[in-house]
Amino acid sequence: MRFLLTDEQREFAHALDGMLSASGTPAVARAWAAGDHQPGRALWTRIARTGVFGLAVPEQHGGSGLLPVELALAFQELGRHAAPGPLVETVAAAAFLGRLGADAQAGEWLPRIAAGDAVLSLCAGAGPDALEAAPDPAGYVRDADAADPAPYALDDDATDRAPYALDADAADAVLLIRGDTVSRTDTHGPVQSSLDPARRLARPLDGTVLARSPAVTAAAVHAVEVARLLTAAQSLGLGRALLAATVSYVRQRTQFGSPIGSFQAVKHRLADTLIGLEFAQPLVHAAALALEAGAPSAGREVAAAKVAAGEAGYAAARTALQLHGAIGYTEELGLSLWIRKARPLRDAWGTPAICRARVLTG
Amino acid sequence: MDLQFTAAEEEFRAEARIWLAGHVPTTPLPSLETAEGFAAHREWEHQLAADRWSVVSWPEKYGGRGASLWQWLLFEEEYYRAGAPGRVSQNGISLLAPTLFEHGTEEQRARVLGPMARGEVIWAQAWSEPEAGSDLASLRSAAVRTDGGWLLSGQKTWSSRAAFADRAFGLFRSDPDTARPHQGLTYLMFPLDAPGVTVRPIGRLDGKPAFAELFLDEVFVPDADVIGEPGQGWRIAMSTTGKERGLTLRSPGRFTAAAERLAALWHEAPEGTAPALGDRVADALIGARAYQLFTYAHASRLTADEGAAPDRAQPKTGDLGAESSLNKVFWSELDLALHETALDLLGPYGMLADDADEAPAHGSWAEGYTFSLAGPIYAGTNEIQRHIIAERLLGLPKGRR
Numbered sequence: 001m002r003f004l005l006t007d008e009q010r011e012f013a014h015a016l017d018g019m020l021s022a023s024g025t026p027a028v029a030r031a032w033a034a035g036d037h038q039p040g041r042a043l044w045t046r047i048a049r050t051g052v053f054g055l056a057v058p059e060q061h062g063g064s065g066l067l068p069v070e071l072a073l074a075f076q077e078l079g080r081h082a083a084p085g086p087l088v089e090t091v092a093a094a095a096f097l098g099r100l101g102a103d104a105q106a107g108e109w110l111p112r113i114a115a116g117d118a119v120l121s122l123c124a125g126a127g128p129d130a131l132e133a134a135p136d137p138a139g140y141v142r143d144a145d146a147a148d149p150a151p152y153a154l155d156d157d158a159t160d161r162a163p164y165a166l167d168a169d170a171a172d173a174v175l176l177i178r179g180d181t182v183s184r185t186d187t188h189g190p191v192q193s194s195l196d197p198a199r200r201l202a203r204p205l206d207g208t209v210l211a212r213s214p215a216v217t218a219a220a221v222h223a224v225e226v227a228r229l230l231t232a233a234q235s236l237g238l239g240r241a242l243l244a245a246t247v248s249y250v251r252q253r254t255q256f257g258s259p260i261g262s263f264q265a266v267k268h269r270l271a272d273t274l275i276g277l278e279f280a281q282p283l284v285h286a287a288a289l290a291l292e293a294g295a296p297s298a299g300r301e302v303a304a305a306k307v308a309a310g311e312a313g314y315a316a317a318r319t320a321l322q323l324h325g326a327i328g329y330t331e332e333l334g335l336s337l338w339i340r341k342a343r344p345l346r347d348a349w350g351t352p353a354i355c356r357a358r359v360l361t362g
Numbered sequence: 363m364d365l366q367f368t369a370a371e372e373e374f375r376a377e378a379r380i381w382l383a384g385h386v387p388t389t390p391l392p393s394l395e396t397a398e399g400f401a402a403h404r405e406w407e408h409q410l411a412a413d414r415w416s417v418v419s420w421p422e423k424y425g426g427r428g429a430s431l432w433q434w435l436l437f438e439e440e441y442y443r444a445g446a447p448g449r450v451s452q453n454g455i456s457l458l459a460p461t462l463f464e465h466g467t468e469e470q471r472a473r474v475l476g477p478m479a480r481g482e483v484i485w486a487q488a489w490s491e492p493e494a495g496s497d498l499a500s501l502r503s504a505a506v507r508t509d510g511g512w513l514l515s516g517q518k519t520w521s522s523r524a525a526f527a528d529r530a531f532g533l534f535r536s537d538p539d540t541a542r543p544h545q546g547l548t549y550l551m552f553p554l555d556a557p558g559v560t561v562r563p564i565g566r567l568d569g570k571p572a573f574a575e576l577f578l579d580e581v582f583v584p585d586a587d588v589i590g591e592p593g594q595g596w597r598i599a600m601s602t603t604g605k606e607r608g609l610t611l612r613s614p615g616r617f618t619a620a621a622e623r624l625a626a627l628w629h630e631a632p633e634g635t636a637p638a639l640g641d642r643v644a645d646a647l648i649g650a651r652a653y654q655l656f657t658y659a660h661a662s663r664l665t666a667d668e669g670a671a672p673d674r675a676q677p678k679t680g681d682l683g684a685e686s687s688l689n690k691v692f693w694s695e696l697d698l699a700l701h702e703t704a705l706d707l708l709g710p711y712g713m714l715a716d717d718a719d720e721a722p723a724h725g726s727w728a729e730g731y732t733f734s735l736a737g738p739i740y741a742g743t744n745e746i747q748r749h750i751i752a753e754r755l756l757g758l759p760k761g762r763r
Binding site: 001002003004005006009067073250251258259261262263264266267268271272274275278279280281282283285286287296301304307308352353356357359360 | 364365366367368390395432453571625628640643644645647648649651652653654656658661662663665666691692727745747748749751753755756757758759760762
């Protein structure tokens with residue numbers, strides 16, 4: 001076993017980090033929140049050039065095939081830099097179309113996604129909920145004897161609970177999945193402002209049915225798992241950025257004649273924040289490996305990673321806000337871009353409650 | 363990046379699984395914190411050692427199998443999954459032995475390790491004193507030079523297993539005139555039945571004598587029982603405590619097995635059990651898996667540069683440095699939350715002590731809960747660990763303790 005990133009993987013993440021650092025993502029996110037998508041599309045193109053979107057596109061359509069470990073690395077960096085836009089949704093749409101097989105839609109969209117020329121949003125409910133799955137605790141810890149879990153279906157109730165598509169106003173199209181049917185829609189209701197202004201929500205309106213078959217459901221379950229994993233990775237990157245910014249702040253902010261970072265209450269809270277992130281990290285990597293291998297445990301491992309990373313990222317935001325004090329509660333500090341994102345990321349593509357239930361049902 | 367064990371590792375796992383299936387007592391042994399239970403657990407150590415399963419990672423000449431870190435992790439997973447008894451020899455095996463491998467002499471290893479591996483000599487630790495708990499460096503028990511050795515005097519307390527153990531190891535102040543408290547300490551081993559030693563058992567929270575006070579009055583210890591150089595005890599002990607907090611004392615197998623049992627409890631729970639408990643069961647499963655994977659990642663770093671068949675003089679025990687503090691806080695809080703959830707799931711039966719006739723699972727949840735309450739305290743309190751994390755991993759400035 002070598003449960004470590006390769007040098008190549010580290011270099012890929014490092015290069016992406018460097019590119020994003022040089023791209024001034026805070027200004028891009030502010031413009032995006034104001035409805036100006038121009039800087040965001042320019043950043044999108046730069047992200048595409050690093051090969052990120054190709055990591056979800058089959059080779060015959062100009063990509064590298066689905067590489068969940070590399071994708072998770074990339075989305076950790078995108079989260080670290082609070083990059084705006086339906087990045088997760090576009091990649092999950094690529095995974096969906098790639099899984100659904102060779103039809104006109106795949107041929108139309110996949111090469112454009114890989115090249116960074118297409119921005120898609122995706123609306124597929126909160127994700128797979130086990131309906132009648134047998135509990136299989138032993139399958140959680142890698143076990144050759146583990147039985148195949150029962151098949152999953154998209155839960156209609158969950159779908160109804162996720163009525164909005166992210167950034168539909170910025171997308172070239174929205175894929176709307178309900179049960180065994182996928183439609184393409186180019187129209188949406190009015191943009192609803194959200195707790196994170198850079199995450200713009202709108203209700204997709206009914207469009208053209210593209211396919212209706214059990215294969216749609218299977219591909220949707222797969223796409224939701226990809227979206228869930230990459231949202232978890234974003235949470236982790238976001239949390240790491242918030243922790244680093246806060247550590248740096250408490251070292252230089254002085255009160256009562258000492259840096260506040262020397263106070264026990266501050267130190268212990270930051271230690272707990274680090275613990276949360278450090279123990280979520282390997283869950284994200286393992287879930288990516290499980291997805292890559294098509295392991296029966298993948299859905300469960302992705303759900304576990306989502307809970308841990310989402311909660312750790314959100315805890316990091318709460319810590320960052322508290323330890324920055326009043327300045328952290330203002331919009332003047334760029335930190336607000338990260339703080340506001342933490343809770344939506346924790347909840348998108350599977351709330352902690354849904355993901356915990358998924359872990360329990362196997 | 364992968365999570366695959368080799369065929370040879372899987373073979374080792376299967377061998378351990380088969381042996382355990384044939385040997386683990388069907389009825390759990392009485393609590394090892396009682397005289398009767400201690401004797402039964404000592405007997406179990408004999409059984410493990412007879413087929414060389416007591417110290418798999420040690421070299422063969424000391425009774426081990428020369429197992430790799432991966433094989434040790436797999437053995438631990440199988441051990442706890444099989445519901446095998448707690449390890450009464452743990453203090454010796456996971457704290458003293460690594461110290462002897464690293465700092466002891468060949469003669470000390472030859473004399474101490476075999477009887478430890480066979481459960482013939484059970485070791486207690488003698489670190490804390492009434493005035494030196496978290497502030498261990500301020501300890502005052504003295505080691506005074508005498509002909510051919512040292513005379514130990516003073517008081518140690520909260521010594522785990524000392525009520526029934528044979529020997530103890532710990533730190534003593536051999537030079538009272540040093541500039542700083544952690545200097546001038548010496549690491550010594552001594553028998554608990556030596557002239558001048560008085561052992562007074564202390565009832566832990568549930569009344570069982572899980573630890574003891576040790577009163578020492580000019581107890582003679584020969585030079586042969588000093589580990590490392592006199593005066594270097596702090597540095598030597600710290601290499602031991604890193605292991606206590608980290609990998610050797612708390613392998614992930616404990617928690618993955620306990621979380622699986624907790625999940626089973628959840629799925630068997632009567633209709634109408636509060637769904638909110640399910641969230642906590644899920645968190646226990648997630649936490650145990652996270653700890654397992656974190657350990658796999660660390661073991662990967664430790665073994666990355668090793669050859670396929672390393673020829674080692676001593677076992678790799680997984681020294682973690684400051685990272686061990688992350689581990690320690692995480693596993694101790696996980697263990698406590700997991701057991702609290704189990705008691706809640708057991709409802710009215712969660713109130714029964716481990717020795718009650720009607721206690722569920724032969725009292726293992728009650729015993730586990732009582733033990734888990736101590737987790738955030740021993741091996742360096744979690745407050746101390748958070749200091750280490752903040753200062754050594756995050757680089758925050760030192761402040762008042």
